[in-house]
Amino acid sequence: MHIDVTIQPGFKDKIPTVDYKGKRKWLYVFQPKGKLYRMRSLFSLIYLAAFFTFPFIKVDGNPFFLLDLTKAKFILFGKVFLPQDFILFGIGMLVFLLFVIVFTLAFGRVFCGWACPQTIFMEMVFRKIEYWIEGDANKQRLQARNTWTTEMYLRKTLKHIAFFLFSFLIANTFLSYIIGLDALKAIVTGNISDHLVGFISLLFFTTVFYLVYAFVREIVCTVICPYGRLQSVLLDKNSISVAYDYLRGEPRGKRKKQALETAGDCIDCNMCVNVCPTGIDIRNGTQMECINCTACIDACNKMMEAVQKPLHLIKYASENNIATGAKSRFTYRIKAYSAVLVVLAGILVTLLVTRTMFDATVLRVPGQILQENSDGTISNLYRIKIVNKSNRKQPYHLQVMDGDAHIEFVGQALDSLAPIAETEETFFIKIPVGKIAQRKQQLRMQILSGKDIIQTKNVPFIGTY
Secondary structure, three states: OOOOOOOOOOOOOOOOOEOOOOOEOOOOOOOOOOHHHHHHHHHHHHHHHHHHHHHHOEEOOEEOEEEEOOOOEEEEOOEEEOHHHHHHHHHHHHHHHHHHHHHHHHHOOHHHHHOOHHHHHHHHHHHHHHHHHHOOHHHHHHHHHOOOOHHHHHHHHHHHHHHHHHHHHHHHHHHHHHHOHHHHHHHHHOOHHHHHHHHHHHHHHHHHHHHHHHHHOOHHHHHHOOHHHHHHHHOOOOOOEEEEOHHHHOOOOOOOOOOOOOOOOOOOOOHHHHOOOOOOOHHHOOOOOOOOOOHHHHHHHHHHHHOOOOOOOEEEEOHHHHHHOOOOOOOHHHHHHHHHHHHHHHHHHHHHHOOOOEEEEEEEOOOOOOEEOOOOEEEEEEEEEEEEOOOOOEEOEEEEOOOOOEEEEOOOOOOEEOOOEEEEEEEEEEEEHHHOOOOEEEEEEEEEEOOEEEEEEEEEEEOOO
16 A cells, blocks of 8 residues: 655754754753653652662672672672673673663663663753753753853853762762772772772763763764664564654644644644754654654643644554554564573573572692502592682581592681682592592582582592503
């Protein structure tokens, strides 16, 4: 079926943030008002509360969340993960990547508009500070065109001071997720010369956040962030995103309530463009720059109410849903990715559930095969490297399951392991000569913490030449 839709002048013939001279065009974004904006504001409050309180929460003495790259120590939900857990980290990253792919295939770039830190801080914090100090978008645009007054200089100065102070707060919180709250307190309260690297890092992140939210702004979403490019190759005609119903809206035109029967519902008020944080015209179709923030939906619904037209001229819908009226459905591509996601998530959960408190490696000491002892035993020399992954000192000892074998430690045997630390000890396993039936056999050795068996290791034992 052929659908005749008139292409309006200006359809995709310009970049919204660049003028005809190739210079950046500053966006003066109208503040949205509506049901979806209120929902986003509520979600943002919860998001910000979690962001600023998580560093203060501890579970079993551990931070709730920590990504300490300097020490290669990661803490998630109070559980410590060390380099020995790299396979968990790798599978976790694959699960996250597949989740992003599946979510984007089905629902477009919703994460960007509702949960991305860049959007939440920009639209729900810094933009609101700007409205409060400088006024709404129309007032800001008018002031920018006129000669600045003393009041304008004062307002601009106050705004940038507020931006810098809030950026400093974000930088402190961000660093607390990387080095921990205790280390951050030492940097802030201690002598600068004793924490010079940390202090420089704090200033660096503060400056970056300030520049991003004061000047770079939407360029992060439209140029810098790779997710927008990823979206371009993932979306298809069945993906749900913020979309303009061109069949209902075209041909558009400025008119009052007494609209002609032949005209579309779009009154060409440009409110959907005015509220867009990236400056695009959603009526030009799905675009990489669209972050699915739904500001245009609220703005359009408000105008539709004003001219007594049905709501949701702009809505969440797929291209096929608008063009043919077909209901959105899960495609084979989404199902295939989802199946792989479920499998990997299952593997990750299994590994997390079966993850032990200790991580141990037992190896025979190189250069020595066996020792024939005067007491009529054969011994092999071993070295164990063991990591205590818990945040507490744990009791520890070794025992061999095979009754004829026993352990003899080199030096003092360990009876406990320090928290979050790797420990090493050397020991002999001895077996009477008469009890050795083969040249090479596997012995079972248990690693215990008190009465709890943490791991069982198979170790090779060389009995004869």
